[in-house]
Amino acid sequence: MTPFTNIPKQVEEMLEKWNGTNSRRTFLKSSGLLVVSLSASPLIAMAATQAAPRQAPGSGGPYPDPDFRQLDSWIVIHEDNTATFYVGKTDCGQGTGTAFRQMMSDELDIPYDKTTCIMGVTDITVDQGGSGGSDAIQVDGWPMRRVAAEARRVLLEMASKRFEAPVDQLTVRDGVITVKTDPSKKVTYGELIGGKRFNVTLTGNNIDATTGVAKVKPVQDLKMVGQSPKRYDIPAKVDGSLMWAVDVKLPGMVHARNVKPPIAGAKLVNIDESSVRSIPGFIKVVSKGNYVAVVCEREEQAIAAAKQLRVNWEKPATPPFPASEDLFKYMRSATPTSSGRPTVTGNPEAAFAGAAKVIEADYEVPFQGHTAISPAHEMADPSNGQMTIYSNDMKSYGLRTGVAQFLEIPRDRVRVLWMEGPQAYGRTAADDAGFEAAYLAKEIGRPVRVQWMRNEETAWDTKGPAFTVKMRGGLDAQGNLTALDYEARAADYNHLGYNEPDTVLIAQLMGKRRATPAPGGAATPTDMYTIPNKRLTGHVVSLPVVWETPLRTGNLRDPNGPQSTFASESFIDELAAAAKVDPVEFRLKLLTASKEDNNAFLRARSIACVKAAAEAFGWDTRPSPKPRGNGNILTGRGIAYTYRSQTVVAEIAEVEVNRKTGHVWVKRLVCAHDCGLVINPEALRRTCEGGMLHSLSRTLHEEVKFDTEKVTSENWISHPSLTHLDTPARIDVVLVNGDPNPNRPDLPHYGAGETVCKPTLAAVANAIYDATGVRLRRVPFRDERVLTALKAANVV
Amino acid sequence: MSNVTLKVNGTTHTLDIDPSTPLLYILRNDLNLRGPRFGCGLGQCGACTVIINGVATRSCITPTSSVKSEITTLEGLAKGGKLHPIQQAWIDEQVPQCGFCQNGQIMTAKALLDKTPHPTDTQIRESMAKTLCRCMTYYRVQLAIKRAAKAIAGLGSSSNKEVVA
Numbered sequence: 001m002t003p004f005t006n007i008p009k010q011v012e013e014m015l016e017k018w019n020g021t022n023s024r025r026t027f028l029k030s031s032g033l034l035v036v037s038l039s040a041s042p043l044i045a046m047a048a049t050q051a052a053p054r055q056a057p058g059s060g061g062p063y064p065d066p067d068f069r070q071l072d073s074w075i076v077i078h079e080d081n082t083a084t085f086y087v088g089k090t091d092c093g094q095g096t097g098t099a100f101r102q103m104m105s106d107e108l109d110i111p112y113d114k115t116t117c118i119m120g121v122t123d124i125t126v127d128q129g130g131s132g133g134s135d136a137i138q139v140d141g142w143p144m145r146r147v148a149a150e151a152r153r154v155l156l157e158m159a160s161k162r163f164e165a166p167v168d169q170l171t172v173r174d175g176v177i178t179v180k181t182d183p184s185k186k187v188t189y190g191e192l193i194g195g196k197r198f199n200v201t202l203t204g205n206n207i208d209a210t211t212g213v214a215k216v217k218p219v220q221d222l223k224m225v226g227q228s229p230k231r232y233d234i235p236a237k238v239d240g241s242l243m244w245a246v247d248v249k250l251p252g253m254v255h256a257r258n259v260k261p262p263i264a265g266a267k268l269v270n271i272d273e274s275s276v277r278s279i280p281g282f283i284k285v286v287s288k289g290n291y292v293a294v295v296c297e298r299e300e301q302a303i304a305a306a307k308q309l310r311v312n313w314e315k316p317a318t319p320p321f322p323a324s325e326d327l328f329k330y331m332r333s334a335t336p337t338s339s340g341r342p343t344v345t346g347n348p349e350a351a352f353a354g355a356a357k358v359i360e361a362d363y364e365v366p367f368q369g370h371t372a373i374s375p376a377h378e379m380a381d382p383s384n385g386q387m388t389i390y391s392n393d394m395k396s397y398g399l400r401t402g403v404a405q406f407l408e409i410p411r412d413r414v415r416v417l418w419m420e421g422p423q424a425y426g427r428t429a430a431d432d433a434g435f436e437a438a439y440l441a442k443e444i445g446r447p448v449r450v451q452w453m454r455n456e457e458t459a460w461d462t463k464g465p466a467f468t469v470k471m472r473g474g475l476d477a478q479g480n481l482t483a484l485d486y487e488a489r490a491a492d493y494n495h496l497g498y499n500e501p502d503t504v505l506i507a508q509l510m511g512k513r514r515a516t517p518a519p520g521g522a523a524t525p526t527d528m529y530t531i532p533n534k535r536l537t538g539h540v541v542s543l544p545v546v547w548e549t550p551l552r553t554g555n556l557r558d559p560n561g562p563q564s565t566f567a568s569e570s571f572i573d574e575l576a577a578a579a580k581v582d583p584v585e586f587r588l589k590l591l592t593a594s595k596e597d598n599n600a601f602l603r604a605r606s607i608a609c610v611k612a613a614a615e616a617f618g619w620d621t622r623p624s625p626k627p628r629g630n631g632n633i634l635t636g637r638g639i640a641y642t643y644r645s646q647t648v649v650a651e652i653a654e655v656e657v658n659r660k661t662g663h664v665w666v667k668r669l670v671c672a673h674d675c676g677l678v679i680n681p682e683a684l685r686r687t688c689e690g691g692m693l694h695s696l697s698r699t700l701h702e703e704v705k706f707d708t709e710k711v712t713s714e715n716w717i718s719h720p721s722l723t724h725l726d727t728p729a730r731i732d733v734v735l736v737n738g739d740p741n742p743n744r745p746d747l748p749h750y751g752a753g754e755t756v757c758k759p760t761l762a763a764v765a766n767a768i769y770d771a772t773g774v775r776l777r778r779v780p781f782r783d784e785r786v787l788t789a790l791k792a793a794n795v796v
Numbered sequence: 797m798s799n800v801t802l803k804v805n806g807t808t809h810t811l812d813i814d815p816s817t818p819l820l821y822i823l824r825n826d827l828n829l830r831g832p833r834f835g836c837g838l839g840q841c842g843a844c845t846v847i848i849n850g851v852a853t854r855s856c857i858t859p860t861s862s863v864k865s866e867i868t869t870l871e872g873l874a875k876g877g878k879l880h881p882i883q884q885a886w887i888d889e890q891v892p893q894c895g896f897c898q899n900g901q902i903m904t905a906k907a908l909l910d911k912t913p914h915p916t917d918t919q920i921r922e923s924m925a926k927t928l929c930r931c932m933t934y935y936r937v938q939l940a941i942k943r944a945a946k947a948i949a950g951l952g953s954s955s956n957k958e959v960v961a
Contacts, residue, residue, distance in 0.1 A: 093894030093931055230890060237895030238886040238902060239879060240831035240870035247830045280797070280814070299825055300817045303837075373835050373843060373897045373930040422835075422896035423931055454836040682890060686936060690893045693932030716840040716928060724924040727934040729917075 060384025062412035063123035068207045071154070071200040073126050074147040075108070079194030081175045082114045087144060088128030088207070089136050090120040090394050093423045093690075094753055095231040095683035096136045102224040102679055103141055107148035107216060110175040110189065112224045116232075120418030122400045128207055130395035130418070132429060132555070134753035137679060138645065141749055143210040147202065150212025154200050158192045218745030219677060228682035233420070245392040245419035246451070248379045253447040254283060255299040256440050257306035259292040260456055261509075263709040265316035265545045268292065275310040285309065286443050289510035290548060293436065295444055303453070319708035320545035328364045331468050331489050336539035338519055346533035351483035355474030359578055362470050363567035364778040365761075367463040367491070367704040370556055371719055372424035375457035376433035379449045380441035386413045387438050392421020393431040398499035403438045406501035406512075414438075425694070426555030427461055430496045432505040439506060455714035460505070462554025463704055465492035465520060469567035471574075474533075479579030481590065483533040486568060488522040490560060493542035495520030497555040508547045517546055520553055523560040525568035526643050528606045530593035550711045551704070558754035561644060562695055562761055566779065569640035569762030573624065574775065582621045583639050583766060584614045600646040600748075601740055605674045608738025610641050613650035613672035616734045624766065625773040628795070632660050635667075638766025640759035646750040647675040648738070651692065651759045655767040659796050662787025666696055666764055669728050671756055674736040677749040685733040688756045692731070695760035697722035701780050800860055804829070805872030815861035820844045822860050823869060831870025831899045835928075842900030842927035852907035870899045873906065881951065882906055885944035893931030900927045905941050914945055 066073040066086070076084045085104050091097045097117045105112045120130055128140050152172065159177040160167045163185050171178050177192075179185035204210040219225075236242035261268075268290045276282055281297035282305055294309055296302040322330040352358055379390040387409060393399040396416040404411040421428070428434075433450055441448040452460070467490050474483035494517035496503045502514040522538025543551055576586035587610055597603040613619075617637065626636060634657045641650040654668040671688050678684055701720045705713045713719035739747060761779055768786070769775050774793045776786065790796050801810045804827060811826050818837070823829045823846070832855050835843030839857040846855045847868040855867075873880035879887070882905055892898050901924070908915060908923040915923065920941050929937070 093892065230887065234887055234890060234892055234895070237892050237898055238870075238883045239874055240829070240899065242895075243830065244833075244896070246833060247824075249825075249828070298821075300814070300821045371930065373841060373894075373928060374833060420894070420896075423894035451834065454838055454840075686890060686893065686933075689935050690931045690933055693934065694930075697932060715838055716836060721928055721930065722932055722934070723926070723928065724921045724934050724938065727921065727938060731935050 060386035060413070062410070063386070063415040064412070066124060066126045068126040068210050069202045069204070071147060071151060071198040071202055071212065074144070075151045077151070077189045077193050079190045081188040081190030081194070083108060083110050083189070085115060085117045085144070086125045087117060087119050087140070088125045088130070088397065089140055090131045090396060090418045091233065092131050092394055092425070094687040095233070095680060097233060098229060098231045098683060099137055099679040100141070100144055101232070102227070102229065104144050104148040106222045106224045107145045108152050109172045112229060114175065120396045121416070122397055123415045126207055127397040130393070130397055132395060133645070134647075134751035134755070135645070136751070137749050138751035139208055143204070143208060145216045146211045146214070149214040149216050150200065150202065151198065153212065153214035154198055155189050155192055159187055162187060162192070219747050220745055225677065225679050226681070228680050231683060242420060245379070245390050245421045246374065246377050248390040248419070248449070250379065250381055250447040253379070253449055254295050254297055254444060255302040256293045256295045256436070256448050256450040257302040258436065258450070258452060258456060259294065259306050259309055259311055260460055261290055261313055261548065263313065263315055264320035264549045264551070266290070266313040269312040269314050272310040276305040276308050279305045279308065284444065286440055291506050291509035293440055293450070295440060295448065316545065318544060320549055321543040321551055321706060321708065323707050324366065324703070324705045327366065327466060327491070328468050331466065331491055331541050334541040336489065337493050337542045338540045340522065340538040342535050342537040343524065344535045345531070348483050348485055348533040348535045351533035352472065352474045352485070355482055356477040357475045357578060358472065359475070359574060360470070360472045361571055361574055361777055362468060363570060365467045365563040365566055366779070367466045367551060368556065368698050368702045369458060369463055369704050369713070369719060370424040370427035370461045370554070371458050371721065372422045372427055372461070374422035375452035375454060376427070376431070376461070377449070377451035378431070378433040378437035379447060380437035381447040382441040382445060383447070386415070387441065389414070389416045389434055389438055390419055391416050391431065391434050392419055393428045393434050393499070395429050395499060398429070399431050399434045402499035402501045402504070403435060406435055406507060407438060407442055424461070425557035426497065426559070429498055430462055430504055430554050431499055434499070435501070435504045435506045458719050459711040459714040460550040462496055462552055462556070464556030465490045465495070465553040465560060465563070467522070467560065467563035467567070469564065471567055471571040473571060473575045475575060475579055479581060481531055481575055484531045485535045486524055487537045487539070488524065488564060488567070489539045489541050490520065490522035490563070491543060491551070492520035492522065492540050492553045492560070493517055494546050495553045497559065513547055520559060523564040525564050527568065527641065528603045528643070529587070529590035531590065551706065557691070557694060557757045558644060561642070561754065561758040562698060565640065565642045565758040566761035566765070569642065569759055570765045570777065573638065573762070573766040573769065577624050577769070580623045582623055584610060584619055585621060587639070587641060601738070602643055602646070602648065604740050605648045605736070605738035606641065606643065609648045609650040609672040609674050609736050610639070612734050612736045613639065613652050613670050616672065616732050617652040617654070617670040619652070624770040626770055628773060632658055634659055634771040636767045636769070636771025638763050638768070638770055640762035640766060642755070642758045644755040644758060646748070647673070647752060647755040649673050649755045649759060651756070651763045653760070653763040653767040655764060655771055657768055657771045657786065659772070659790055662783040662785070662790060664700060664764070664768060664781050664786055665726065666728050666767075668730045670732045670734070672734045672736050673752070673756065674738045675750040675752045676737070676739065677747045678735055679749060681735055684735065684752055687752055688733045689731050691753060691756035692760050693722060693727070695757040696726065696764065699761045699764045699779055699781060700726060701782065703780050802860070802863060803866040805867070805869060813860065816859050818856050819846070819858045819860045819863055819867070820855040823855060823867070829869050829871055833896060833899055835897065835900070840926070841897070842904060843897050845900040845903040845927070847903055847907055850907060850910055852904045870903060873902070880906070881947040882909065882944040885940040885947060889936050889940035889943055891933055891936040891940050893933055897927070897929045901929060901937050905937070905944065909941070909945055909948060913948060915941070
């Protein structure tokens with residue numbers, strides 16, 4: 001493989017470099033930057049599959065925190081005039097690594113294909129927090145651009161000294177600095193600094209604020225930004241050569257599997273180890289509190305032992321939760337554990353009293369799982385008194401700190417190497433398997449690979465919280481929306497979105513838990529509608545069992561935006577229908593009712609997105625529902641719009657509803673997306689497609705079911721997912737720049753990923769209403785639920 | 797444990813294993829292959845797919861002892877250092893998000909196109925229906941299959957290329 005043009009095997013490359021010549025390791029060592037040994041035995045062992053080891057096993061730590069105020073922590077320029085960027089983010093499959101290379105190579109003025117990017121390894125990349133909140137480009141892109149600009153500035157100064165020419169007499173192109181008046185005088189970055197340190201101190205109160213003296217370039221001077229180089233990680237993902245976190249093998253490694261309580265909240269009574277001793281390769285049952293795992297030499301042995309192990313559990317005295325069919329009734333009648341202060345505009349109650357028409361509706365979204373395509377997995381190596389975790393944790397830095405606290409070992413003896421893994425869109429932010437692998441490795445004293453089984457993952461992963469939302473709207477005699485009331489209840493009392501040593505599942509099962517859970521929020525909708533009288537309220541409710549439950553909640557691709565937006569944007573359509581106004585027109589009227597905008601121009605950009613989506617779709621202006629057709633297949637279209645942080649999205653769904661079967665096919669999806677400056681349009685389009693279809697899966701299929709003891713959704717049959725059969729025939733993603741000054745040189749780059757997940761549920765519900773005149777207020781829209789609703793409305 | 801002989805991607809291996817072990821674990825842990833992956837262990841998702849006798853086979857539920865023919869894994873598709881047209885189509889179409897399931901998508905598509913070189917949209921959807929992707933790259937997978945079908949047809953008729961105006 002040619003280096004620097006096609007470097008997908010991020011960690012393999014890194015290991016190779018540590019072991020090879022002309023490496024960062026050699027470089028760091030020769031330059032005096034290397035303060036610790038990077039040659040702990042497992043790395044050497046792993047690298048041995050790639051290149052001959054050159055170092056004996058090292059001392060195993062301490063592992064440093066790279067200093068974000070040192071330029072050398074971010075960028076290394078090699079003698080061959082190539083550059084490696086070190087960033088503290090992880091790539092969840094949206095191509096952020098490619099985007100970082102585009103942004104940084106532009107600022108540095110070095111060819112994109114002469115760069116590579118190493119991400120999320122706790123002791124060699126600065127702690128930018130890993131992934132979360134779709135903010136990699138929006139937030140972390142700035143320090144990356146600034147440090148690359150600073151490196152360029154420093155290199156120009158070095159060239160200035162070398163040629164005794166002022167900087168303004170120099171030009172730089174593709175990593176080569178030339179004296180303007182004498183083009184024979186030129187020098188490459190590699191010649192200036194290859195193999196040496198920058199030794200430049202940066203400033204900034206925190207990592208996000210990291211900066212040098214240099215300013216970033218105006219948008220108009222960026223060359224790679226706005227282009228669509230193909231993602232560098234993809235080739236090794238299609239030829240089978242990529243080493244994923246699941247693939248790591250270490251000498252002396254063993255395999256573990258968990259044994260989960262059969263009933264949520266059950267207490268361990270005893271374990272009959274003799275039930276598995278005869279299994280070949282059996283090593284040990286590890287148990288503490290209610291946590292149980294078996295460890296064997298081989299993977300299939302561990303799987304067999306976990307199935308066969310006899311464990312006696314004591315049922316909890318009271319049922320841990322209501323059955324899923326009683327969930328919403330329970331949530332509506334429960335006393336909230338906390339209530340947000342209502343956000344009030346105007347005088348909603350007076351407005352409702354004076355309204356010509358008041359409409360009310362309740363919406364329901366069940367618990368939905370992350371259900372990654374591969375269950376949780378991790379490998380931990382405890383050699384030499386340190387702990388190295390080979391992990392697909394999207395927040396590798398949090399895992400490092402959390403594991404150190406959990407195991408009570410010094411933080412500088414723990415490191416996490418982020419590697420590619422199956423994406424779960426928030427699941428690995430609370431990385432149960434990482435803590436388990438580290439705990440088991442410490443207990444066993446050998447490298448341990450743990451993996452959850454499918455039933456464990458689907459039943460016991462963290463869940464997106466269930467929501468009930470009560471909506472009320474008041475229209476005046478002219479059909480103007482004068483009052484809106486949104487009141488949500490979220491089953492989100494113990495929200496476990498992070499790698500905390502007292503909230504991850506193994507800690508809960510061991511009884512190491514905090515006194516008070518950290519509730520998530522019951523989100524309120526985000527839109528730029530001007531409604532004179534408005535009240536938005538959110539309550540959090542708790543299920544009977546709080547800890548050790550498969551219904552604990554976590555961050556699922558916009559932790560609660562899809563739920564809140566399903567209610568708010570479905571209800572806007574209900575109001576438009578009541579006013580007999582076209583849904584796009586109704587929204588535009590609310591958006592244009594004020595000229596007031598904020599500094600991200602959310603109003604202007606919202607209007608631009610709604611209009612762009614309607615135009616791309618070929619929207620036919622008329623109220624919903626449309627006159628019902630006669631055939632078995634009824635068609636309709638629906639729109640929904642929202643924003644998240646500074647990113648605005650409008651989506652339109654076109655549906656076919658089979659009135660005989662209740663089957664819904666979303667035939668077409670259109671998305672108008674404004675995230676400011678776009679770094680890689682083609683990668684962004686695919687991210688939007690995937691995000692919308694993920695939410696379409698939540699719209700049509702996904703619901704976690706449970707009885708009063710356990711989750712009964714535990715595989716792809718009992719927790720179905722979107723499939724190829726559901727795929728729209730056409731998806732259009734329109735990239736919008738609705739900024740009032742679209743060509744401004746400082747156009748910001750906002751985030752992408754989660755915003756598109758929010759409006760899909762409502763867009764589909766609105767399209768089904770348009771097609772059938774039947775309003776569905778409870779997802780998922782599985783055939784039987786739709787058919788029941790159609791029958792009730794005599795549509796069948 | 798007993799000796800089992802497996803032919804994988806052209807190479808014959810004799811292994812001392814429990815022959816009832818699902819093929820997936822042998823391919824991954826004994827032969828160090830990375831293409832087939834564990835997704836469910838139930839034959840429901842397709843992440844573990846390999847091709848045996850032209851059939852896309854779920855290695856997670858296939859006892860190793862039952863395999864009598866050569867196994868082709870994702871690693872075996874490229875020939876002479878050149879990617880298979882399906883793999884190339886996956887790169888050209890930029891299909892993967894995380895990419896974890898793509899072994900199943902590619903291997904299932906390979907079995908489809910080997911049998912049905914010019915599949916209709918319906919045939920693509922139905923043949924791929926039980927191969928899951930949780931990043932929901934289905935739209936691009938389907939486009940890539942059509943792209944690959946065209947590329948393969950082009951290769952096959954290279955000696956008698958149609959002239960396109």
